[in-house]
Amino acid sequence: MSLSLAKNPITIAAISGVIGLSYLWPVQAHESQGVAVATVQQTPVVSVVSAPRSVTLPGTVVVDARRDLRIVAGQDGVLEAPPGGFALPGQKIAAGQILARLRPTFPQTERRDLSVDYAGAHRDALLSRLQVERYKLDGTQPFDIKLPTPTLKLLADHKSSQVREAQLKRALHGEISIIAPRAGVVVHSLARAGEVVVAGQEIFEVNMQGGLAVTVDYSDRTIDSSQLKQALTSDNQQIALKFISETYDPELRLNRAFFAIGESASQLMPGEPVQVAAGVGR
Structure with missing residues (x-):
């Protein structure tokens, strides 16, 4: 059959035309029916972040x-107000300012012993002063090795008796000043006139x-x-x-x-x- 087709060119051309039409017809039919070709578009993804x-x-x-300062009583005693009164919470204070005065208190036996010692020191100071007046000394002369030995001893006894009397008097009747070590603001205060405090008790809190x-x-x-x-x-x-x-x-x-x-x-x-x-x- 192949030989007969090769000898008949008209038959070969007809067959080729039919084959070509068979490939072309679906495309034309597709276009004639108006079928649209869909295109896919990619939409960018947007990340939404909430603002704080x-x-x-x-x-x-x-x-x-870290900057708190507590001022306590150094010994047992009774509080007394300084000139101008106690510093109140909220008030500013300066370094070295007198915040209160403390009148020391002692047990009855200790106070009795101090009273006896003070009476003896007062008597010694009085006698030494009489001796100084007897020898026409005013008690203020500086120690000089050229002075007679009895005079030097008399002056030494007089000065020591005065110091001893003053110390005991201050211990019995004197007051101790409670001073602010640094500047600051009073935050809390337990200071009251006549308040009895013990050694180590907090009186002021200063910031x-x-x-x-x-x-x-x-x-x-x-x-x-x-x-x-x-x-x-x-x-x-x-x-x-x-x-x-x-x-x-x-x-x-x-x-x-x-x-x-x-x-x-x-x-x-x-x-x-x-x-x-x-x-x-x-």
């Missing part, structure tokens, strides 16, 4: 324990200049307390905060952050409320 919100945390001005702090309590774990930098007082005064430390109360389930404040905010008082703005992430 801001909350206001309540804070409280407290005493910075040195710039010795205040701010505490902030919060429960949100997303708050970074080290990033809190400013607080606002009730009179809209801004104070700078410096992070100190942070603790956690397992019973209250609260974090408590401590911040130091500068000396410029020394007019604040312990217990005063403040507001602290904090950023909170979602």
Whole structure:
């Protein structure tokens, strides 16, 4: 059959045409039916990140324990007010200022012994003064080795008896000044006129200049307390905060952050409320 096809070129052309039409017809039919070819477009994915919100945390001005000074009684006694009265909480005091006077008290037996010693010292001082007057000395001459030995002894006895009498008198009837060692602000005072105190008892609590702090309590774990930098007082005064430390109360389930404040905010008082703005992430 192949030989017969090769000898008949008209037959070969007809067969080729039929084959070509068979390939072309589906395409034309497809176009004639109007079927649209869909194209896929890729839409870019946009990530939405929530911006941190801001909350206001309540804070409280407290005493910075690192700069707290407690003034105690050096011995048993009775408190007396100094000139101008006792310094009250909130008042500023200067270094060296007399905060109170302490009149020492003794047990009855000790006071009786001191009274006997004072009576003897007073008698010795009186006799030595009479001796000085007898020899026409005024008791103020400096010791000079050129003076006769009896005169030197007389002057020495006179001066020592005066010192002894003064010491015992001060112990029995004198007062001890309680002085502020440094400048600061009185935070707490137990000083009352006539108050009986014992040795080691606290009389004043003084906060040195710039010795205040701010505490902030919060429960949100997303708050970074080290990033809190400013607080606002009730009179809209801004104070700078410096992070100190942070603790956690397992019973209250609260974090408590401590911040130091500068000396410029020394007019604040312990217990005063403040507001602290904090950023909170979602």
